[in-house]
Amino acid sequence: MSPLSINKLTVAYQKNPVLKNISFTIPEGNLIGIIGPNGAGKSTLIKAILELIPSIAGEVSIYGKTYKEMRKIVGYVPQRESVDWDFPTNALDVVMxxxxxxxxxxxxxxxxxxxxxxxxxxxVGMEGYAQRQISQLSGGQQQRIFLARALAQDAKIYFMDEPFVGVDAATEKAIITLLNDLKRQGKTVLVVHHDLNTVKEYFDWTILLNVHLIGVGPTEKLFTKENLQKTYGGKLTMLDSNSSPLIIS
Structure with missing residues (x-):
């Protein structure tokens, strides 16, 4: 049974569609990147799956059941900017x-x-900060704390909204190591991600999204110039695995 199946999901803000008629099913035990331009609906997709925002049509099932029925096996790491880091609590309490x-x-x-x-x-390399107030932590340290909280939940499927944004190289390396550990345990992890240069390195599967679903499947097959052009349009410059320029126009 698929860890996540979506059927004709549509979400709108003030009658303006942000996601239109999204349908896909993903396999278990993979790292899956959610890729698309700003405003494509990537974070909205995660929030709709987790019922943090309402949808106007469609169905979402997690292992064949609703999110409310399966919420104990679902982990979530929100965007760091969406968290009130001035709340008076320490790192250990957050993980608890x-x-x-x-x-x-x-x-x-x-x-x-x-x-x-x-x-x-x-x-996540933060045991020495257990009693530290979260407001006193750096951005990378705060992100590690939220990853630790998700780990403590011992979920079967994880949703992570831009976990690599604003972190240093050491934290990014620690995060991808952690994600691969989860994969080895048979967990499924969906990650909103912006750095196109690391998509092939990081993710087994990719979801290409720009309001509509452009495509979903194994990264090696889906992450092509043609599909990226459909997703981003215009001109897009990135680096391939040989660090040579790739221009999409």
Whole structure:
């Protein structure tokens, strides 16, 4: 059963369609890049799947059920800019939030949950910052904390909205290492991504989106000059794997 299946999804803001008639199914255990220009509806797609915004038509199923039925196995890393980093809490408490779906009705974390949270901080290289206020962390450190929170949830499918934006090279390397670890565990990860030069290196599958679905499939087959031209239009300059210019006009 597919971890994610979408059928004729349409989303509009003030009657202006942002996503039109989107349908696709993805396989389990892959890293999947969601690619497209600004305003293409990439973040909107994730938010609609997670029911953070309403859709006007279409259906979304996660392992054959609704998001509400499966939310315990769904992890989400939002855009860093959308988070209130001045909220008075420390890094460990943020990561502990990922354990709430596993707690009983009392919602009181156990020693086991705290240990899991610390282990997740260690996986992203942030164990030494457990008691640090999140407002005192750098952008890359904040992103690692949110990745640790998603890890603590122990989900089967993850949605990450621009996790590589505004981070240093070391954090980007740590993130892609973590994503590959999740893949090896059989997890499915969908990532909104902007850097076209790393798409082939990072992702097994690609979703090309510009309000309409341009295409979805294995990156090696889908990530072509012709499909990128359909997605971005105009002229687009990027680098191929040999670091030579690729002009789409």
């Amino acid at each position: 939030m990922g354990r709430y779906g596993h707690l009983g009705w009392i919602k009181r974390p156990r020693a086991k949950d705290r240990q899991i949270a610390m282990n997740c901080l260690e996986k």
